[in-house]
Amino acid sequence: MGKCGQTAEFFAPNPRLRILNLSYNRLDGDLPTNMAHSLEELVLSNNQFSGQVPVGLFRYKNLTLLDLSQNNLAGDVPDEFFKLFNLQTLLVTDNDLGGMIPCSLSSVTTLAHCAADHNNFSGSIPSGITKNVKVLDLSYNMLSGEIPSDLFLAPGLHTVDLTSNMLEGHIPQGFSRSLSRLQLGGNMLNGSIPSSIGDASSLSYLDLENNYLVGAIPLQVGKCNKLVLLNLASNELNGALRTEIGKLSSLSVLNLSQNSFAGAIPTSIGSLQYLTELDLADNELTGFIPTMPISLGPVLNLSHNHLSGSIPSDIGSLLVLQILDLSYNSLSGQIPSSLAAMPMLTQLVIY
Incomplete structure (x- = not known):
């Protein structure tokens, strides 16, 4: 369908219509x-x-997919x-929706994918919302309060993204073995x-x-051997770096x-054969x-620490490294000549 600025007054009941996709147009007015x-x-x-989500939408009891995003x-x-x-997928990403996350979402036993990110939702996250859901994205809202104790426990849960809210309290104990992505x-x-x-x-x-977050990285992180990304930056964590990272x-x-x-x-970091980005700065x-x-x-960023000794010459063997920052340490000796031969290096910071 071509782009248009009409208010979608052409909608008319058609008993044979099962799928209606009018995305990427300029339709305006009320839903x-x-x-x-x-x-x-x-x-x-x-x-x-624009406007509110009308109550009339909830008459369509055969809906398995409802996408109102953007x-x-x-x-x-x-x-x-x-x-x-019958709803399986609910997408309302990138609107100006507000108020509380509807508690009734937890009663939709068929709901597998719920994305309500980039809105203005506030209040707490309803308990039981992940009971049946596999993917939950509530990132970039104004949600507050504590994370429900059952949020990460549901069998079949795959993804939870709560990035950039105002959630407080502890991360609850208990995680589903199926959980693949957790963003808090x-x-x-x-x-x-x-x-x-x-x-x-x-x-x-x-x-x-x-x-x-405070304290040390728990030993049990070493059991998560499928981790591709581990980002714990900008917290108040302390203690020694676990050899279990290897x-x-x-x-x-x-x-x-x-x-x-x-x-x-x-030294176990050296055994991570797929590691492409390492930031231990500050x-x-x-x-x-x-x-x-x-x-x-x-x-490779090791700046703002208390590292000592010389710069290892074998850093020159990191042939795909683009940024090397070793600044604000207590390093001594000469800069290895091997660094000058690194073919991809665009930024070298040592002072």
């Missing part, structure tokens, strides 16, 4: 409610619809999702990283950056910067720079 009750998939994303919808969402007992960065969470994180044996992406054989990105980690960099690390995995690139 239509005079469509066929036979609809199973309604996609109105990337338009200019419009100008505002106001509270009616708490009547229990009427959509940019909140006000405190306390320690739960030791039960080791139960999340399928975890590939763990982002807890920019909170107020057990994370799939790790590609490791960011532990802006904490208070002390002691030596574990800690209290001491000792020598160990051998790094040759896969490193684009970034």
Whole structure:
């Protein structure tokens, strides 16, 4: 359908219509409610619809997919999702919706994917919301309060993204073995990283950056051997870096910067053959720079620590490294000539 600026007054009931996709147009005005009750998939994303989500939408009990993302919808969402007992996917990303997350979402036993990110939702996260959901994205809202104790426990849960809210309190104990992505960065969470994180044996992406987490990295993190990204930057974590990090054989990105980690960099990091980005800047690390995995690139940042000794000549073997920052340490000796031969290096900071 070509782009148009009409208000979608052409909608008319058609008992045979099962799928209606009008995405990426310029449809504006209120959301239509005079469509066929036979609809199973309604996609109105990337338009200019405004106003509130009408109660009339909840009459379409055959809906399995409802996509209203990237419009100008505002106001509270009616708490009547229990009427959509066939709904599998709900997408309302990038609107101006506010108020509380509807509690009735937890009663939709078929709901597998719920994305309400980039809105203005406030209040607490309803308990039981992940009871049946596999993917939950509530990032970039104004949600507050504590994370429900059951949020990460549901069998079949795959992804939870709560980035950039105002959540506080501790990260609850207990994680589903099916959980693959957990993103809690940019909140006000405190306390320690739960030791039960080791139960999340399928975890590939763990982002807890920019909170107020304290204590050491739990030993049980070493059980998460499918981790590709581990980002704990900008917290108040301390203690020694665990040698168990070397057990994370799939790790590609490791960011532990802006904490208070002390002691030596574990030599086990050198065994991470898929590691491409390592950021340990702004800690209290001491000792020598160990051998790094040759896969490193684009970034190796060890700045603002208390590292000593000479710069290892084998850093020159990091052929795909683009940024090397060793500044603000206590390094001595000469700069190895091998650094001048690094073919991809674009930024070298040593002072």
